Amino acid sequence: MTLARFKTAETVDFLIVGSGAAGGVIARDLATSGFTVVVLEQGPRLESHDFRHDELAYKNNEELAWGRRQGHPQTFRRTPLETAEIVDAAVLSYAHNVGGSSVHFAANYWRFREVDFKERSLVGPIDGADLADWPISYEELEPYYTRVDWEVGVSGLAGPWDPPRSRGYPCPPMPIKSPGVLLERAGRTLGYQPYPAPVAILSRPHNGRPSCIHCGYCWGFGCEVGAKSSSLVAVIPQAEATGRCEIRPLCTAHRVETNAAGRATGVVYWDAAGVEQRQPARAVVLCANGAETPRLLLLSESSRFPDGLANSSGMVGKNLMFNGWSWTVGPFEHPVNAFRSIPSTRVIHDFYTLHADHGFYGGGGIDSRCPADGTPIASADWCAPPDAPQWGAEYKRSLRQIFTHTAAFVGHTTSLPVPTNSVSLDPVVRDRWGRPALRTTHADHPDDVATMSFFEQRATELMEAAGATRTWGDTGATATPQSQHLLGTCRMGDDPGSSVVDRYHRSHDVPNLFICDGSSLVTSGRGQPTMTIQALAFRAAEYMARAARKGGI
Ligand SMILES: Cc1cc2nc3c(=O)[nH]c(=O)nc-3n(C[C@H](O)[C@H](O)[C@H](O)COP(=O)(O)OP(=O)(O)OC[C@H]3O[C@@H](n4cnc5c(N)ncnc54)[C@H](O)[C@@H]3O)c2cc1C
Structure with missing residues (x-):
């Protein structure tokens, strides 16, 4: 296979910034449609064999x-009236490498449902x-969800809560864990309908990739066998195989x-040399x-x-929307060994819409997990009960017991769009390139706190x-959040006065500028947004290819 290499003097058809969940899909589809594509990725190119079970290094x-x-400092404030302060841990958390956060995400892959696209019409205005409503419906996006299932690779079982689907899952659900x-x-005892959690991890070989080896290192780690359906292994190799797509790592x-x-x-x-x-x-395409x-848009004034x-x-x-969450931990008399295999195998969706x-x-x-997503340091850090010993032999005994004998049930919830919640340029703090640091302004909407x-x-x-x-636990409603779900900041809409991109991700203001990633979402769904981000990416790429063929770009 000859990899494409374009000169910077050459004008390519499409230049994509970012090779993550959305960028990888769009690069693949545009290149297979016959267009020349360069993808700029600020992070390094790592391959499956580079990934380690090294919690200290990754987490x-x-x-x-x-x-x-x-x-890469970030700053945070709760309201626009405050001065933002530098935070120790990134509020806006994502992976910097070819494949983006799809490389080290947990791969829970819930589709949005019909209701998620028309909440404003169904619920009416909410103070603050x-x-x-989205300018598109679930029905319009459904064929692209199915493409994600089959072309990216999702395991699951169409259950009682699944929205209408045109095709079953390509892989059966992952085996249930403790x-x-x-x-x-518990769910059946209380009258709910638990069902197998859909995940972008292969339960059997699919599209030339192997199935999961149940090592337990998913959340925050790259998959060393390529069973996790990241852009890195699921779509980028196909983009490169066309000979028309160049991935340029370490380019910011x-x-x-x-x-x-x-x-x-x-x-x-x-x-890569800083030139x-x-x-x-x-x-x-951003x-x-x-x-x-x-x-990047604000810097391009x-x-x-x-x-x-x-x-x-x-x-x-x-x-800016994050998705809310809550967690409840419980110890059991017998070993649970929840750290084994993928993060979650069962979910309850009986409370999808509360009003x-x-x-x-x-x-x-609510899904079932290992507390702290399965790794020992994180478990020791924040999964112990409030009265757990803090030192010495008793501390060690308690860590051994907590790690092996507890399970967590985790809530994943809506986050309402609040106009003052935002990403902006910090006026003072700069990053290593001299760019204004990312400044987050965020306070949970009271309904989000009530939901959590x-x-x-x-x-x-x-x-x-x-x-x-x-039992012990908490909600994720903290004063300084840290989130991996970065949504809504360039919202899609028909009205150029209240949205950034149109229904096909074309920016309202610049006709040959497209934006498709977590920023396009109008609402946050109920957690696990990436299946929707990738369905949107398939749809956007199809539109871009069609428009380009007709001279519409
Ligand atoms: C630990 C973790 C667990 C997660 N678990 C789940 C889950 O279970 N389910 C779920 O649905 N979602 C999960 N997510 C969220 C999910 O990973 C994101 O929603 C998804 O990857 C977002 O896709 P994206 O295309 O918007 O951006 P990304 O995947 O973040 O890709 C953006 C890419 O652009 C690159 N980039 C940014 N700026 C520049 C620049 N200036 N120049 C060049 N390149 C640039 C970045 O380096 C990155 O590679 C998780 C995330 C993390 C971090």
Whole structure:
């Protein structure tokens, strides 16, 4: 196979920034449709054999997800009236490598449902939230969800809660593990309908990739056998095999250039040696995620676009959504050994939509996991009960007991779009490239807090019904959040006055600039947004290819 290599003097058809969940899919589809494609990725190219079971390196030292110690500080404030302060741990957390966060994510792959696309019509206005309907429906997106299932690789079983689907899953559900057994039994006791959790991890060989080896190192780790369906293994090799797609690692985009006519002409970036380069392209596609895409747009301001590129609506960076969560841990008399295999094998979706009887709007799902997603240091760090010993022989005994004898039931919930929750450019703090640092402004909407609390209570009841000898836990409603779900900051919509991209991800302001990643989402669903991000990417790429063939780009 000859890998494509383009010169920076050459104008390529499409230049994509970011090779993650969305960027990988779009690169693959545009290249297989016959277009020349360059993908700029700021992180390194790692392969499956590079990944290690090294919790200290990946979770504590942020080897894959850069933070302050690698020269990428972030700042945080709760409201626009406060001055943002530098945070120790990144509020906006994502992986920097070819494949993006799809490489080290947990791979829970829930489809959104019909309701998720029309919540504003169903629920009406909510004080303090900018709730809007999507310009597209579940029915329109369904064929692309099915493409994700089959072309990226998802394991599952169409259950009682599955939205309508045109085709079954390509792989059967992953074998149930012990916390799943506990959740299933408890759920049935309480009258709910637990079902196998859909995951982007292969339960049997598919598309030339092997099945999972159940090593337990999914959340925060790259998969060493390629069974996790990351962009790195599921789509990028196919893009490269066309001979028309070049993935350029260690290349950090810092400006989208435009001409006098207001069209994008290419992207300026720093290459692996730190030298500034410029790649011209007929169209630019931003897939840098819900944090970095708005930063790049805001950094690309000019006299024609004084508030940032594609930002005539003022919506770039606004309505940042994270997905809420809660966790409940329970110890059991017998070993549970929940650290084995994939994070979650069962989920309960009986509380998908809560409104009229509850006094707040929200919804979500509860899945079964190993506390701290299966790794010992994290487990020691934050899974012990409040009265656990802190030192000496008793501490060691308690760690051994907690790691092997506990299960967690975790709530994953809606996050409402709140206009003041945002990603913006910090006016003071700079990163190692001299760019303004990512500044997060965020406070949970009261309904989101109520939803998290509701889910913690249901998870506690489930834990008791499962036979836990006691329970402890919390909601994720902390003063300074840390999130991996970076959503909503360049929202999709028909109205150029209140959205950044149209229903096909074309920016309202710049006709050959497309934006497709977590930032495109109008609402946050109930957790696990990446299946939807990739379905949108398949749909956007199909549109871009069609438009380009007709001379519409
Ligand atoms: C530990 C963890 C667990 C997760 N678990 C789940 C889960 O179970 N289910 C789920 O649905 N989601 C999960 N997620 C979230 C999921 O990974 C993201 O929703 C998804 O990857 C977002 O896709 P994206 O295309 O928007 O961005 P990303 O996948 O983040 O890709 C963006 C890419 O752009 C690159 N980039 C950014 N800026 C630049 C620049 N200026 N120049 C060049 N390149 C740039 C980045 O390095 C990155 O590779 C998890 C995330 C993490 C971190």
